[in-house]
Amino acid sequence: MKIYEIKAKSILHKTKIPGADFAINHYSGCQHACIYCYARFICRWRRKNERWGDFVDVKINAPELVAEESKNKKGTIILCTTADPYQPIEKKYKLTKKVLQNLNKNMKLSILTKSDLITRDIDLFKRFKNCELGLTITTLDENIKKIFEPFSPSSNARLEALKKLKKEGFYTYAFIGPILPYLTNLEKIFKEVSPFVDLFMFEDLNLSLCKKEIFKVIRKKFPELEEKYKNLSKAFWFDKEKEIKNLGKRFDKPVKIYFKHTGSLTF
Numbered sequence: 001m002k003i004y005e006i007k008a009k010s011i012l013h014k015t016k017i018p019g020a021d022f023a024i025n026h027y028s029g030c031q032h033a034c035i036y037c038y039a040r041f042i043c044r045w046r047r048k049n050e051r052w053g054d055f056v057d058v059k060i061n062a063p064e065l066v067a068e069e070s071k072n073k074k075g076t077i078i079l080c081t082t083a084d085p086y087q088p089i090e091k092k093y094k095l096t097k098k099v100l101q102n103l104n105k106n107m108k109l110s111i112l113t114k115s116d117l118i119t120r121d122i123d124l125f126k127r128f129k130n131c132e133l134g135l136t137i138t139t140l141d142e143n144i145k146k147i148f149e150p151f152s153p154s155s156n157a158r159l160e161a162l163k164k165l166k167k168e169g170f171y172t173y174a175f176i177g178p179i180l181p182y183l184t185n186l187e188k189i190f191k192e193v194s195p196f197v198d199l200f201m202f203e204d205l206n207l208s209l210c211k212k213e214i215f216k217v218i219r220k221k222f223p224e225l226e227e228k229y230k231n232l233s234k235a236f237w238f239d240k241e242k243e244i245k246n247l248g249k250r251f252d253k254p255v256k257i258y259f260k261h262t263g264s265l266t267f
């Protein structure tokens with residue numbers, strides 16, 4: 001693992017990510033190394049000779065920059081769009097914690113992570129007037145999780161984190177994305193996660209960004225799905241949308257769907 005300590009010129013950037021106005025990327029590169037990660041392409045220009053998951057840029061002056069750049073800002077700020085803000089290295093650098101300490105508390109804070117380390121900062125979240133905290137759950141099957149998200153905390157640890165955050169009274173959501181066709185069991189997720197979230201968000205699998213990586217895994221671990229993955233169509237994703245909406249009604253939970261294939265994701 002190569003860690004590059006660097007200094008950024010600025011840290012707060014406008015973003016087109018749905019539901020957010022600004023993003024802070026104090027880490028770039030992610031130790032979780034998810035097979036389907038789209039951020040690997042965003043980072044490719046920066047570290048051309050590195051493999052995704054083998055490097056992290058740590059912007060060590062982010063806390064100072066964020067204090068200055070956020071002080072007069074309004075709107076929603078999201079932490080890390082090209083990394084997980086609670087990836088393992090956060091235990092050492094505590095950069096997410098320091099960024100939160102210095103961030104303008106009048107801004108709405110939005111965090112999405114795959115790590116239960118998020119619960120370490122509960123006291124800090126309480127200082128914000130408004131915040132929403134999300135955990136990604138692509139599957140509750142630990143064997144499938146290990147294949148697609150090899151170095152991230154277990155689905156169960158994420159579920160426990162959601163329980164804890166909900167118990168503390170936060171607005172919580174589960175991000176089910178990307179949905180892994182024929183592997184993500186949506187009904188099971190609704191059943192087990194619903195009590196601990198206010199909202200579900202869904203994203204489709206965008207193979208145009210990770211085709212090589214996904215097919216390598218599918219051929220090796222799920223050869224029976226290879227043809228199905230080759231034949232994924234818009235109709236498949238329209239059916240998934242219907243399934244999600246029905247489950248949302250059944251479990252009485254609001255859902256937000258961000259599917260590229262059906263046009264419900266607009267940037």
Ligand code: SF4
Pocket residue numbers: 030031032033034036037038039081082083084114152
């Ligand atoms: S946790 Fe997020 S940013 Fe990190 S590798 Fe996985 S998908 Fe990419």
